Amino acid sequence: MDQRILTVQDISCVGQCSLTVALPILSACGIETAILPSAVLSTHTAGFKGYTFRDLTDDIPAICAHWKKQGITFDALYTGYLGSARQVEMVEHMMKTLVKAGGAKIVDPAMADNGKLYAGFDDDYVAAMRRLCRAADVILPNITEAALLTGLPYRESYDEDYIRSLLDGLAAIGARHVVLTGVSYARDTLGVLVCEEGKVTYRPHRRIDRMFHGTGDVYASAFTGARLRGHTLVEAAAIAADFTLACIENTVDAPEHWYGVRFEPMLSKLIEML
Ligand code: PXL
8 A cells, every 4th residue: 555654854955864865765665755844954064064054843833734734644754853842842743643543653863973962953952852752663863862862971982781771761761662873892893773672683784984974864764664665673774774884885985975875876776675
């Protein structure tokens, strides 16, 4: 049966992140994708200087009211970078009013990396995101975001006990299923950890020693697509990891391509994996 998903995240006009990766990836997965732009930026905020930022929070109530009037609902909702703490609260309301009963609610709490909040976010935003994570079926934080959500200190080097404490902390704030990204227990591997009803599965893959922007969005979009195509949490997490790694491998030899990953030539691989 046809499925229609709504994804809420920003349009960074240039920079290969958020909606400019979510829309092509979900479409490649064969899923009708409706969008609600949370903000419009000239570029993403990680590395470009002087970007413009228009917060679209005030436009959201009228958009949702129109959909409601037209009887438009969605089989799933997937959120990424949102425009303001008030907007995060609106999205929480959308989960109740616009998603069909039993529809998947997937939240990527895209707000931080490498121990730091992205430019423009503050404690109020983190608190609102914590509430949104409670309302979600699946959340996909990286370690920095998990530390912020749980209030635990961020650690660059850590062991399995630290990761366990992050998972316990996320369970304590009410997160149901967790896909924790960027977990590394050895110098040459990095992996994704899935915690499903308390059962933990860790799948490491080879680490590439270069930081890439937008890979969290590529990952969460491919995960969401694979999940909606009927894969289990663990399968979807693995497909998304293999796809993201392929995108990184396709970019690693292009130093001028510093702002994102060249995911487009890899979409056919993702389709094969589904
Ligand atoms: O990829 C996450 C992201 C999304 N949107 C905007 C960003 C970032 C990361 O920096 O700046 C606007």
